[in-house]
Amino acid sequence: MTIRHDDAPALPGDVLLRVERLTMRFGGLTAVNDVSFDVKWGEITALIGPNGAGKTTVFNCITGFYKPTVGRLTLQSATGRFLLERLRDHQISRTAGVARTFQNIRLFGGMTVLENLLVAQHAPLMKASGFTLLGVLGIGGFGAAERTAIDKAKAWLERIDLIDRADDPAADLPYGDQRRLEIARAMCTDPALLCLDEPAAGLNPRESLELNALLRSIRDRDGTALLLIEHDMSVVMEISDHVIVLDYGKKISDGAPRAVREDPKVIAAYLGVEDEEVDEVEREIEEAVS
Numbered sequence: 263m264t265i266r267h268d269d270a271p272a273l274p275g276d277v278l279l280r281v282e283r284l285t286m287r288f289g290g291l292t293a294v295n296d297v298s299f300d301v302k303w304g305e306i307t308a309l310i311g312p313n314g315a316g317k318t319t320v321f322n323c324i325t326g327f328y329k330p331t332v333g334r335l336t337l338q339s340a341t342g343r344f345l346l347e348r349l350r351d352h353q354i355s356r357t358a359g360v361a362r363t364f365q366n367i368r369l370f371g372g373m374t375v376l377e378n379l380l381v382a383q384h385a386p387l388m389k390a391s392g393f394t395l396l397g398v399l400g401i402g403g404f405g406a407a408e409r410t411a412i413d414k415a416k417a418w419l420e421r422i423d424l425i426d427r428a429d430d431p432a433a434d435l436p437y438g439d440q441r442r443l444e445i446a447r448a449m450c451t452d453p454a455l456l457c458l459d460e461p462a463a464g465l466n467p468r469e470s471l472e473l474n475a476l477l478r479s480i481r482d483r484d485g486t487a488l489l490l491i492e493h494d495m496s497v498v499m500e501i502s503d504h505v506i507v508l509d510y511g512k513k514i515s516d517g518a519p520r521a522v523r524e525d526p527k528v529i530a531a532y533l534g535v536e537d538e539e540v541d542e543v544e545r546e547i548e549e550a551v552s
């Protein structure tokens with residue numbers, strides 16, 4: 263069945279995902295409150311904010327883990343226009359082309375590094391088999407599809423410098439390598455949008471630099487847009503093109519990294535000051551920069 267939502271309004275050509283008035287309530291708690299933003303093609307967009315600000319909840323709404331209480335999530339890619347809030351999570355990943363990684367690494371630790379990248383390509387392989395045993399045994403296009411899958415997996419292992427570890431169990435890799443493998447696994451599905459939940463968490467400075475290089479190359483070489491939640495401000499400021507800041511479920515700032523970093527509302531949120539003290543923070547910043 264082809265899923266397309268042609269009744270959704272067209273987005274400007276440079277916008278891949280438009281989040282409009284997104285609200286998510288859990289009983290009496292409003293975790294995300296009337297949040298709107300765009301994710302553009304060819305950009306790395308960072309979603310930041312203090313603990314409990316609602317970042318993961320926004321991710322869970324975009325990727326279909328939660329059904330938003332209110333809001334429209336329009337994704338417009340080469341394969342069509344989709345209203346994500348109407349889709350189930352597997353449709354969002356397979357049909358709309360949204361891939362994600364989690365805060366905690368979720369590789370198949372007992373499988374080899376190569377197998378982890380082949381499992382990610384399960385859907386096209388099964389399609390090539392015609393979902394029949396004869397298909398899997400090589401009648402029809404399965405053999406060619408399998409070779410394509412292996413070639414793609416190997417190309418990604420070359421790119422993340424893990425080709426020499428292809429036959430080792432994924433669990434034996436150092437933490438930073440597991441992170442990059444998880445990202446490569448997500449990229450094996452050829453996503454239009456890659457959502458990364460705290461990709462730099464737990465990395466040492468060298469691993470963090472390798473991660474930055476990988477994320478930039480995904481943006482520049484693969485043309486995949488990235489949306490990431492990140493607490494490490496050096497990573498956010500270094501690689502993001504666009505930053506959105508949440509605090510208590512509301513968007514408080516949205517713009518280029520430098521502008522957001524100097525926004526008094528953002529500084530106040532991170533310092534944990536009350537709303538009425540924001541003016542004071544603003545004055546202090548102005549005095550400091552003048």
Ligand SMILES: Nc1ncnc2c1ncn2[C@@H]1O[C@H](COP(=O)(O)OP(=O)(O)OP(=O)(O)O)[C@@H](O)[C@H]1O
Nearest residue numbers: 288291292293311312313314315316317318319320
């Ligand atoms: N399934 C849920 N049921 C009830 N409350 C939830 C649920 N998921 C999240 N929350 C609440 O929603 C609020 C926002 O949580 P969320 O995890 O989205 O924040 P976050 O910005 O990702 O935080 P962190 O940086 O600590 O991961 C929190 O108060 C959290 O306790």
